[in-house]
Amino acid sequence: MLARMTSQPEHYGTIFDLWRKGAPTVWTDYVEHDFVRQLQDGSLSKANFIHYLTQDYLFLIHFSRAWALAVTKAETVEEMQLCAGTVNALIGEEINLHIRICAEAGIDKATLVKAHEATANLAYTRYVLDAGHSGDMVDLLAALAPCVMGYGEIGLRLSQSHHASTYADWITTYGGVDYQRVCKDVGKLIDGACQRRLGDDATISPRWEGLQQRFEMATRLEVGFWQMGLDG
Amino acid sequence: MLARMTSQPEHYGTIFDLWRKGAPTVWTDYVEHDFVRQLQDGSLSKANFIHYLTQDYLFLIHFSRAWALAVTKAETVEEMQLCAGTVNALIGEEINLHIRICAEAGIDKATLVKAHEATANLAYTRYVLDAGHSGDMVDLLAALAPCVMGYGEIGLRLSQSHHASTYADWITTYGGVDYQRVCKDVGKLIDGACQRRLGDDATISPRWEGLQQRFEMATRLEVGFWQMGLDG
Amino acid sequence: MLARMTSQPEHYGTIFDLWRKGAPTVWTDYVEHDFVRQLQDGSLSKANFIHYLTQDYLFLIHFSRAWALAVTKAETVEEMQLCAGTVNALIGEEINLHIRICAEAGIDKATLVKAHEATANLAYTRYVLDAGHSGDMVDLLAALAPCVMGYGEIGLRLSQSHHASTYADWITTYGGVDYQRVCKDVGKLIDGACQRRLGDDATISPRWEGLQQRFEMATRLEVGFWQMGLDG
Amino acid sequence: MLARMTSQPEHYGTIFDLWRKGAPTVWTDYVEHDFVRQLQDGSLSKANFIHYLTQDYLFLIHFSRAWALAVTKAETVEEMQLCAGTVNALIGEEINLHIRICAEAGIDKATLVKAHEATANLAYTRYVLDAGHSGDMVDLLAALAPCVMGYGEIGLRLSQSHHASTYADWITTYGGVDYQRVCKDVGKLIDGACQRRLGDDATISPRWEGLQQRFEMATRLEVGFWQMGLDG
Helix, strand or coil, X not given: XXXXXXXXXXXXXXXXXXXXXXXXXXXXXXXXCHHHHHHHHCCCCHHHHHHHHHHHHHHHHHHHHHHHHHHHHCCCHHHHXXXXXXXXXXXXXXXXHHHHHHHHCCCCHHHHHHCCCCHHHHHHHHHHXXXXXXXXXXXXXXXXXXXXXXXXXXXXXXXXXXXXXCCHHHHHHHHCHHHHHHHHHHHHHHHHXXXXXXXXXXXXXXXXXXXXXXXXXXXXHHHHHHHHHHHC | CCCCCCCCCCCCCHHHHHHHHCCHHHHHHHHCCHHHXXXXXXXXXXHHHHHHHHHHHHHHHHHHHHHHHHHHHCCCHXXXXXXHHHHHHHHHHHHHHHHHHHHHCCCCHHHHHHCCXXXXXXXXXXXXXXXXXXXXXXXXXXXXXXXHHHHHXXXXXXXXXXXXXXXXXXXXXXXXXHHHHHHHHHHHHHHHHHHHHHCCCHHHCCCHHHHHHHHHHHHHHHHHHHHHHHHC | CCCCCCCCCCCCCHHHHHHHHHCHHHHHHHHCCHHHHHHHHCCCXXXXXXXXXXXXXXXXXXXXXHHHHHHHHCCCXXXXXXXXXXXXXXHHHHHHHHHXXXXXXXXXXXXXXXXXXXXXXXXXXXXXXXXXXXXXXXXXXXXXXXXXXXXXXXXXXXXXXXXXCCCHHHHHHHHCHHHHHXXXXXXXXXHHHHHHHHCCCHHHCCCHHHHHHHHHHHHHHHHHHHHHHHHC | CCCCCCCCCXXXXXXXXXXXXXXXXXXXXXXXXXXXXXXXHCCCCHHHHHHHHHHHHHHHHHHHHHHHHHHHHCCCXXXXXXXXXXXXXXXXXXXXXXXXHHHHCCCXXXXXXXXXXXXXXXXXXXXXHHHHHHCCHHHHHHHHHHHHHHXXXXXXXXXXXXXXXXXXXXXXXXXXXXXXXXXXXXXXXXXXXXXXXXXXXXXXXXXXXXXXXXXXXXXXXXXXXXXHHHHX
């Protein structure tokens, strides 16, 4: 029997916790999506996983661009350094992992590069980029958070639960110490960025509702991404 | 004798008043600059005026771009409409005034277009654009305000004081009803945008100091622009 | 019997013609979509039309932002003026038409503003905005063209064919002289912008294929928008 | 006697060579500026050097932002990786060098962060950022090149010539193998980016003149930066 999924999640930061609690239904739709259940019990078809990985390769390119945009919108050298480190981790390392796994599954890099970007994928990354262009650093961070933290939460929960070996690599990556460290660093970045721009109690800022909505929209787009993975 | 310049300025908006009062020295350096005094008493050389107008033509192009950027960062249709109207007023109308006046002074449009952009000019407009790209709508508005409102304040003061006829056209344009209307509309835009993002008392927002600094920097760059006009 | 839809379309510009011919299948999917057929014969349900109009209201907001972005990326005053005029036409006028028609259908402005943005809608507008942010003016224009010109082509064809009176207002708007003028102006803007950046024969530029792909992707997203209208 | 400065410079790339040769006067004004001569013979006052370093600290922040913007405008993963690596090298490493050297000279980090940004400094970095926002990747690269390559050329020439020990650290940094490697990598990035967008012979592209002008303007702003260093 699978572990209950509603166990207490890891604490990645004060603001993130508030955003997460502020969007309970869609957050659960995201972190307990059928795609996630099938990753856990190994029932996800290889074809669906490869389809997902291919789209996630394209996703990573634009998600890296969004983190690079964050470098241009940071207000302190420390914020810049953390965002720049994230860009490098994504485009310098994580993307190579995707290329390698896809290669093992018989999809070479040329095929990856030419893959057609699914609408659910395109909608998500361009929404995040536009959050940055239309707003400021915290608008962008609210749109970046669901992907970073959600993968951390899912990875940790699955790695601590019974799971099939089929997708253990994926689970170990996001449940592992390195990725959990990233989530906590990003959580601190968000807390600092909000404190600096919205004050000690961000929830009384007139921007709070809008930020909560951005977080929720990005989470909804994550649900759409999993669904695209299942729909093939 | 010229009217004292320290008379009570027109009220263009609550936030603008606060920003203006928060940067008293540099604001006075701007609105009482020697270039302004020479516009008033007519002692400004024609060569300097034409040099200024030529640079102001290039300024208007990039200032229009900055107002267009504001359209992309607005949060309500009303904000968008006001910014879009301003872009149109600048690039659709005011720029033609510059082309006409320069033509009367013997500078044709081809010459205008090829004019070398002075560093003081470039620094100013690119700073304003970057305020928009790096921040949100109110960051951009804080950088846009000194030019819009300062010209209104100068124009109104000079039009209500004794002034030589030499540059009466310039004085009448910015002191006139239409331009004063623009200043008040922009003042309202700023008040609304700040209220929506910083709350009812913007001065207690942690962003207030940064916004005040942006306003002050843009005002300082206006002083540099006048000085460039005098230095020819 | 409805007029055949494959009649020779209006000429809106040299580059547009090339782009259109370069994406024949998806272009036909767009301009001959079932939604269009139902607009013509009046079989489109009122509910679907209102759903479409509501989403199109949100679309117009972001499409206006994209045209405003074009102002910031233009290279000549003439390019800026045309783009600024388009922003004003969209956000200053066309959007009021939507508000009025929706009001007549019982949807007040407050409801419009709060409408949930469909993924197909969001994907399209953010893709266009990102085309501008990631590339230059012609990248942006290639993504803007399908909406502007496609509505012109559809409107003209339907207005010149037998059509039911139900959606005659819509047909008359886009088939009318004013909107056809817009399409030709935008066509000239595109031709000039490409000539200035890609040379006299844009098709031999190494960027041509990429621009064609942008045009095709934006057209595909238009198809998705119609489908969203039907799916309600 | 100092080595003649007109010796053959290092080859950093084909396009860079063309840009450099296309702006001979201003390029010489830059790489043979009095500030550079005084760095070489050690006659530069400590006060001027510290003033320069302080401004260069602020410069690096915005220059890193411009390289991060390049990540968002890249077209291939390889372009992204190289730009992301550059951001990290600048904001993750080079900036710490500045903090350390300034600390040794008695300027702590708090002072650095609060330093007033000189207009010549502001003009330069914001011009580069706007080159990226208004144009595409190659527009941005043309504005980024003079700083990267010019420091490489100066560093290499001084390191290979007789020079006083006073500023040997600076000379060794930019004349050293690591920095020369950066220059060659950036040279290749520029060659590839231009080849992909302008074709095999970039000089016959209608954009060539505009790119040459961007390069020249950025070089002129470098001259202004040295002069600011001397003017204190």
